[in-house]
Amino acid sequence: AIEVAENFAVRWQKFYQTGMVCVYLVPAAGSQSLEAVVVENLSQTKMVYLNAPAKTPAIPETIANSFAILNAHDYIDWLFEQLDVHFDLNQTKLLPLLSGRQAIGAIIFELRYPSDSELLREGFKAATSIAGAILDLASASEKQQRFAEQFARLIAKPKGVEQKPASDSSLNALAEMAAGAAHELNNPLSVISGRAQLLAEVETDEEKKQILKQIQQNTSEISAIIDELMGFAEPQQPRPAQTSIKKMLDETIQLTSAKINVENINVQIEVA
Incomplete structure (x- = not known):
């Protein structure tokens, strides 16, 4: 997903003619480490790993579930302290990347023109909403890939090693x-x-x-x-239930008929 974020950040800088841009993604549950991409001037990019503060949410509560344009220096000083580049804090804005009314990341950028960010509000909102949805899908795809890799490791059988019961x-x-x-x-x-x-x-x-x-x-x-x-x-526990003996026998006859390739099987049933 961070590669998608990088592509988005570069396009954002070019389209809105901004200064430096940083996009970061919400850390996984139980982790304070997060991935970020920084786009300097002339679309020069680099990936960085940051540590979100333990007592402060990575995404400010103001934009965790809804769109707003914030002055970045009022909310994420912890991020600027860890970056080795210097944003012009007087011009730097913070927007959420929303997917399904939940922020999965954020974008920080130096707004150079026009100075009134509200003039671009609708465009910002549409662009970040699309980016949030795409990044969410990319993250889900990565999760599925990890599940597949885990599955492959679980069922893999090394050559020359006798397979043991799981x-x-x-x-x-x-x-x-x-x-x-x-x-x-x-x-x-x-x-x-x-x-x-x-x-x-x-x-x-x-x-x-x-x-x-x-x-x-x-x-x-x-x-x-x-x-x-x-x-x-989560297999269900067996439980008693009424069933039709005739239906069970009919299905057995059909399966047997198909297996031995005989169309008509004469079955007589005696009930004691």
């Missing part, structure tokens, strides 16, 4: 990974399905309505797969 710790790690992946996928799927349903209800064009219904159907199918994944992560 330990409880390995199974727990795999279950935890499955639950994490399912959670990351379920949230955006719910949004997509809900929006498609709302649009379909008001859409008058039959072709477009059909497309929206297909979106709903596909998201339902993916949700079913995720439910299976969650079932692996």
Whole structure:
């Protein structure tokens, strides 16, 4: 995601003709270390690692869930103290990068022209909203990549080594990974399905309505797969339930018929 942030910061500097720019991402839960990219003059960039203060949120509460234009020096002195470049604090602004009404990072930049930042408010808001959504997707993609790598390590079998039954710790790690992946996928799927349903209800064009219904159907199918994944992560405890013996026998006959390639099987059932 930090590579995406770098690209965004360079484009921001060029488009708005700003001075230095810094984009940083919210640290992972339980960590104070965060990634940042600094764009100096002439689009010269560098990646840096910073430490967010323990008692101060990395994103000021004022912009944690909504857009606003802040004077950076009033809120993030801790960041400027760690950078080896010097921003003109009298001209430096701070904006949130929002995704789903939650800041996943922030952008700091020297505003040179025009001096009144409110004249560019709507443009700033649209650009940071798009950037926030893209960065959020990039972060989610990286998480999925890590899940995939963990999965690969768990199931890998070194050559020349006899495979042993999976330990409880390995199974727990795999279950935890499955639950994490399912959670990351379920949230955006719910949004997509809900929006498609709302649009379909008001859409008058039959072709477009059909497309929206297909979106709903596909998201339902993916949700079913995720439910299976969650079932692996947190398997349900067996519980007694009524069932039809006739249905079970019919299904057994069908499976047997398909397996031995015989169309008609004569079955007689006697109930004592």
